[in-house]
Amino acid sequence: MQLNLSGYSTAMFSTWYFVEELGILFDAGDGIVSSLMQKSRKINHVFISHADRDHLTGLFQFNQLNARAGFPVLHYPKDCGSFPPLENFTKQFDAHVAGTVWKKLEDKEKIYLREDLYVQAIRNNHVAAEKGIHKSFGYKVVSVKKKLKPEYSVLSPAQIKEVIVNKGKEATLMDVETILLAYSGDTPVENFEQWNGAETLIHEATFLGGPEDANIKTHGNKHSQLNDVIKAVSQIELGKLVLGHFSSRYSHQQIDEAIKKACEEYAIKIPVYRVLPGETVKNILTTNSLNGF
Numbered sequence: 614m615q616l617n618l619s620g621y622s623t624a625m626f627s628t629w630y631f632v633e634e635l636g637i638l639f640d641a642g643d644g645i646v647s648s649l650m651q652k653s654r655k656i657n658h659v660f661i662s663h664a665d666r667d668h669l670t671g672l673f674q675f676n677q678l679n680a681r682a683g684f685p686v687l688h689y690p691k692d693c694g695s696f697p698p699l700e701n702f703t704k705q706f707d708a709h710v711a712g713t714v715w716k717k718l719e720d721k722e723k724i725y726l727r728e729d730l731y732v733q734a735i736r737n738n739h740v741a742a743e744k745g746i747h748k749s750f751g752y753k754v755v756s757v758k759k760k761l762k763p764e765y766s767v768l769s770p771a772q773i774k775e776v777i778v779n780k781g782k783e784a785t786l787m788d789v790e791t792i793l794l795a796y797s798g799d800t801p802v803e804n805f806e807q808w809n810g811a812e813t814l815i816h817e818a819t820f821l822g823g824p825e826d827a828n829i830k831t832h833g834n835k836h837s838q839l840n841d842v843i844k845a846v847s848q849i850e851l852g853k854l855v856l857g858h859f860s861s862r863y864s865h866q867q868i869d870e871a872i873k874k875a876c877e878e879y880a881i882k883i884p885v886y887r888v889l890p891g892e893t894v895k896n897i898l899t900t901n902s903l904n905g906f
């Protein structure tokens with residue numbers, strides 16, 4: 614499924630990704646509404662990865678313009694203390710946003726957007742926290758399709774109908790899950806097997822790992838280096854890769870060259886796209902891939 618995915622993602626400044634046909638926003642940094650304008654009305658569910666300000670300050674205007682009874686639903690990791698004060702403040706400041714739903718999420722929790730589609734929260738270690746404390750998530754969007762169990766696949770359509778009538782759907786059909794889209798959030802490179810099989814993975818690559826990185830201050834929060842991301846990608850099956858959240862210390866040329874080099878080194882054979890610092894990219898998956906696939 615070719616998703617219409619747009620976004621902006623620059624470390625420290627703002628990150629958001631919008632999936633138009635699913636009505637989903639991942640993260641809500643500054644500039645969502647001024648970039649998407651009327652299209653932001655299509656967003657029903659927002660999934661915030663963590664409470665760093667560059668991932669949430671766009672919520673304020675987005676919510677003000679789009680709040681109605683029961684929507685939008687703003688999902689966030691359950692132990693992020695920033696969201697309840699934000700909920701209280703926005704409801705005092707703009708009385709008409711009372712209908713917005715603020716929803717705490719647990720690790721592994723699934724939010725069904727439709728019967729055949731859910732978004733699952735996946736804890737990561739960007740923000741140090743004890744076991745059971747959830748302050749930072751990635752997410753995956755999973756489609757669930759009913760398929761005939763393999764032992765019945767030789768039957769004719771009429772026979773299949775008969776088997777379903779006699780044995781019931783439970784016994785004859787099975788769920789087949791596909792990860793349509795995975796979003797790493799801010800994270801170190803870890804547990805890549807959880808993204809295996811995703812049609813598209815959006816992963817952060819804050820640092821290029823060159824000499825410019827000598828004086829990096831990350832306030833203790835952990836990020837990814839490009840080469841580690843590409844290496845991990847080479848060890849799983851993916852459809853497409855979108856890289857973002859680059860530090861603005863690098864020029865566009867430095868970033869593109871580093872991506873091409875890493876893709877060659879690790880023999881990456883899937884299309885790799887990137888969201889460069891300072892740029893809003895519309896329909897990312899229709900842009901030219903960097904590595905010619």
Ligand SMILES: [Zn+2]
Pocket residue numbers: 624625628665667668799858
């Ligand atoms: Zn960030």
